[in-house]
Amino acid sequence: MKVVESPATLRQEISTLPGKRVLVPTMGALHEGHLQLIRLARQTAGPHGSVIVSIFVNPIQFDRPSDVAAYPRPMDSDLAACENEGVDLVFAPQASSMYHPDRSITVSESLLSSGLCGATRPGHFDGVCTVVLKLFLLTGCHAAVFGEKDFQQLAVIRRMVRDLDVPVEIIPHPTVREPDGLAMSSRNSRLSPEQRADAPRIQQALKNAASLKNPADILASARNHIQTSPLTRIDYIELIDAETLQPTTTLSRPTILATAVFYNDVRLIDHITL
Ligand code: PAF
Secondary structure (H helix, E strand, C coil): CEEECCHHHHHHHHCCCCCCEEEEEECCCCCHHHHHHHHHHHHHHCCCCEEEEEECCCHHHCCCHHHHHHCCCCHHHHHHHHHHCCCCEEECCCHHHHCCCCCCCCCCCCCCCCCHHHHHCCCHHHHHHHHHHHHHHHHCCCEEEEEHHHHHHHHHHHHHHHHCCCCCEEEEECCCECCCCCECCHHHHHCCHHHHHHCCHHHHHHHHHHCCCCHHHHHHHHHHHHHCCCCEEEEEEEEEECCCCCECCCCCCCEEEEEEEEECCEEEEEEEEC
16 A cells, blocks of 8 residues: 655556546544445445545634644554555645645635535635545546535535536445444544433434424424533534525425534534435
8 A cells, every 4th residue: 555645746656556546535533434435435446446545634624723633633543444445545645735825726616515514614615625626636536435424515526526527426425323323423532431422312313303294393303302411512403405405494305404513622413314
């Protein structure tokens, strides 16, 4: 397995990688959810193709500097996990080699990213689109795998690829959960034992609410269930149209119930499709 830090070296190394190149973009702190993305990438690349994993805590997609600083960076164990999964190349750049100090171009999506995480984390999806497009260009990947847990991110990236004619196939992977239902996330490792024990309530709240018929009851039920815990602070909880991601008050079209919940400064997201 090759580990490359500089974009210039990446360009050279890429030309030696055989077959279909499939990228798994990550911010590291790899868990079982990421490993499943890597396995899907391997399956997609086929026996003669190549799997690339990028590990980069992208500073321009964070709205709070404390969140970037606190983001876990266990590089040695991440590299061991990639090696173990048969990854061909890991790209792990420094922020200084990804962004010029006077950079002035940003990729911005204006519709799907307007609500939910886009509303409560201004600039987040601009940062995601910009880094993902750069990673696509740097790796020259033919396909890339993204988790459905970040469904808004997935929708925004699909829209970017569609609108900018980016020749990369976007492959979704279902949300991977802990046995108690908590969606896997690198942020889970920052929960205290008490918070970790409480956090499965997010998925339980969404599941219970999803069995109701009335949109207002659904929202109220999920909100109450989450707020019953003194450890939680709801960032948002919304019913949205699954295609446009705009708020909805009916269930006449496929609908998503989505939430972001803080445990102190650790922000967890989850959703359920109704
Ligand atoms: O989902 C993530 O881990 C990040 O948003 C991504 C896609 C790697 C871009 O930094």
